Amino acid sequence: QVTLKESGPVLVKxxxxxxxxxxVSGVSLSNDKMGVSWIRQPPGxxxxxxxxxxxxxxxxxxxxxxxxxxxxxxxxxxxxVLTMTDMDxxxxxxxxCARIGTGTSRFDYWGQGTLVTVSS
Amino acid sequence: xxxxxQPPSVSEAPGQTARIPCGGHNIGSKSVxxxxxxxxQAPVLVVYDDSDRPSGIPERFSGSNSGNTATLTISRVEAxxxxxxxxxxxxxxxDHVVFGGGTKLTVL
Numbered sequence: 001q002v003t004l005k006e007s008g009p010v011l012v013k014x015x016x017x018x019x020x021x022x023x024v025s026g027v028s029l030s031n032d033k034m035g036v037s038w039i040r041q042p043p044g045x046x047x048x049x050x051x052x053x054x055x056x057x058x059x060x061x062x063x064x065x066x067x068x069x070x071x072x073x074x075x076x077x078x079x080x081v082l083t084m085t086d087m088d089x090x091x092x093x094x095x096x097c098a099r100i101g102t103g104t105s106r107f108d109y110w111g112q113g114t115l116v117t118v119s120s
Numbered sequence: 121x122x123x124x125x126q127p128p129s130v131s132e133a134p135g136q137t138a139r140i141p142c143g144g145h146n147i148g149s150k151s152v153x154x155x156x157x158x159x160x161q162a163p164v165l166v167v168y169d170d171s172d173r174p175s176g177i178p179e180r181f182s183g184s185n186s187g188n189t190a191t192l193t194i195s196r197v198e199a200x201x202x203x204x205x206x207x208x209x210x211x212x213x214x215d216h217v218v219f220g221g222g223t224k225l226t227v228l
Contacts, residue, residue, distance in 0.1 A: 037217060047155075047163065047206055049217040060215040063121060096162060105210035105217075106153040108174070110162040 002026035004036070004097050004111035012087045012118050022080040022097030022111060029075045030055050035100040036080040037107065038071065040093040048093075052100070053080060089118045122211040124220035131226040132197045140192040140223045142207035150209045152190040154183060157204045157222075166205075167192060194225070202227045 008020040022036060029036070035054040041047050051061045051071040061069050070083040080097060094115045098107035125143040132138040142152060152170050155163035166177050170185040180195045194201055207220040 039217075039219075046222040047157075047219045049219060052217060062216065063214075098163075104168070105151055106165060106168040107155070107163070107208070108165055108168075110164075113162050 002099060002109045004099060004109055006095060006097050006111045006114040008095075008114060008116070010114065010116060012091075012116060013120055014088055014118060016087050017083060017085045018087050018091075018116065020082045020084075020095055020097075020114070020116075022082075024078045024080065024097075024099070027099070029073055029078055029080070031102055033102045036073070037098050037100065038080075038082045039096045039098055039107075040091075041096070041113075042090075042093040045093075051082060087118045092116065092118045121214060121216065122209070122218050124207055124209065124218055126205075126207060126220040126223045128221070129224045129226060131228055132194075133228045134197055134199060136197055138194045138197050138201070138225055140194075140205050140207075140225065142190045142192070142220050143188055144190075144209065144218075145188060147188055147190050147209065148186045150185075150211075152183065152185050153208045154181075154192045155206045155208065156201075157206065158202075163206060197225075197227055199227050201225060 012018045037052040038050040053071045068085045073080045094113040096113045097111045099109040101108045154167040156166045157163040166181045167183040171183040182193045204222045206222045
């Protein structure tokens, strides 16, 4: 059974750099064409895709946020890490990681999400 | 960048059929996926590749996709179907994931 779990600080100060970790179990991050995305959802608002990394280390980023985002993976630890710089109160949201299945474009497994609040 | 457009809300009475559209330029040429999200929960995939259902999703959930509109259809709507629904595609021209703005389904 595939599971994903997000972890990281839940309270961040403005201008700080924030790091979130997604720990994946039940499948290897090295599986061919598998990928993991980070997606966020501000309270009461829609889902917003942030970044994605594939098993071959190909990465892609949201155009509006790419200057602030870095995604990476540690296959041996089964972790995908997202770093977001210069945090602002508008970045307050629930952050999800989700898996795209091999050779597909759909998110078949999601983490439970973690609420990150940006406040001084 | 590619844009998906959904109505903010759709209402339907129990037992009736609810249809949630998702508009995008030539969306019929893309694979569309649909997610259901209930309050306080992570999204759940309910339809993928336009019209396929993951195991465990009732047959009442179906999808279609043609031209500039994809549609999620929920037959015999139940109170438990009340949720937000999001469409999603992979835009291969930009290598980006795109979500629609979401539609809140209210069961009257």
